[in-house]
Amino acid sequence: MYVILGLSGAGKTSIAFELEAYLVSRGIPAYGLDGDNIRCGLNKDLSFSKKDREENIRRVAEVARLFADSGQICLCSFVSPFAEDRWVYQIGHDMLACKIQVFVDTPLAVCEQRDNKGLYLKARQGIIKGFTGIDQPYETPEHPELVLKTVDCTVEQSAMQVLSFFASLLCPVYIADFFYWPHSLFVSK
Numbered sequence: 041m042y043v044i045l046g047l048s049g050a051g052k053t054s055i056a057f058e059l060e061a062y063l064v065s066r067g068i069p070a071y072g073l074d075g076d077n078i079r080c081g082l083n084k085d086l087s088f089s090k091k092d093r094e095e096n097i098r099r100v101a102e103v104a105r106l107f108a109d110s111g112q113i114c115l116c117s118f119v120s121p122f123a124e125d126r127w128v129y130q131i132g133h134d135m136l137a138c139k140i141q142v143f144v145d146t147p148l149a150v151c152e153q154r155d156n157k158g159l160y161l162k163a164r165q166g167i168i169k170g171f172t173g174i175d176q177p178y179e180t181p182e183h184p185e186l187v188l189k190t191v192d193c194t195v196e197q198s199a200m201q202v203l204s205f206f207a208s209l210l211c212p213v214y215i216a217d218f219f220y221w222p223h224s225l226f227v228s229k
């Protein structure tokens with residue numbers, strides 16, 4: 041299970057979906073659970089209050105566990121701003137290889153400049169209340185397995201960093217089988 045954390049606009053979704061596409065294209069079952077998707081269905085009854093964010097992550101961790109039990113790599117991309125909520129991912133995942141926390145460490149100013157969905161502008165205008173990084177805190181993960189800096193690198197490069205880390209956890213035979221990329225990791229679009 042990968043837990044991909046960071047501010048809105050940090051790059052969580054882009055990296056998670058790039059990873060999913062890459063792994064699936066290599067015959068490795070993987071599935072991405074993303075805040076925007078899950079909040080349209082399973083968690084559409086939840087707001088962005090502290091209590092509801094906690095419930096959001098609790099349900100996501102339960103679903104992710106089911107995916108993991110079925111043998112799939114589950115990529116969970118959620119803001120998860122509060123440190124005390126993140127422990128739910130740990131339950132039932134004692135081995136390092138089973139739970140990898142990736143912090144997408146993009147500065148707030150960069151996320152705000154990207155503002156793909158116009159949410160930061162609305163938050164600055166006071167139209168959205170309780171927006172992470174603006175008028176709600178983001179507690180930086182203290183011990184992530186991997187920290188990604190997304191400034192001046194592409195989505196593919198960031199995804200490659202995660203794959204390289206993943207490969208470093210695997211036995212050599214498995215690496216040779218799935219992670220030998222002679223020149224280019226990704227099929228050009």
Ligand SMILES: Nc1ncnc2c1ncn2[C@@H]1O[C@H](COP(=O)(O)OS(=O)(=O)O)[C@@H](OP(=O)(O)O)[C@H]1O
Pocket residue numbers: 047048049052053074075076079088092093094096097117118119120121157159168169170171172
């Ligand atoms: N108040 C507030 N704060 C943060 N984000 C907000 C908010 N309101 C809406 N959005 C949109 O919801 C997406 C984050 O949902 P998450 O489920 O990942 O949030 S959380 O983990 O429960 O904190 C987030 O998606 P990403 O941009 O992909 O992170 C936003 O599009």
Ligand SMILES: Nc1ncnc2c1ncn2[C@@H]1O[C@H](COP(=O)(O)OP(=O)(O)O)[C@@H](O)[C@H]1O
Pocket residue numbers: 046047048049050051052053054055117154156189190191193194195196198
């Ligand atoms: N190295 C990178 N990794 C991820 N996203 C990046 C990177 N460089 C630029 N971006 C851009 O930043 C934006 C991140 O948006 P998104 O993936 O939706 O973030 P989040 O899911 O964290 O809100 C996208 O437009 C993406 O193309």
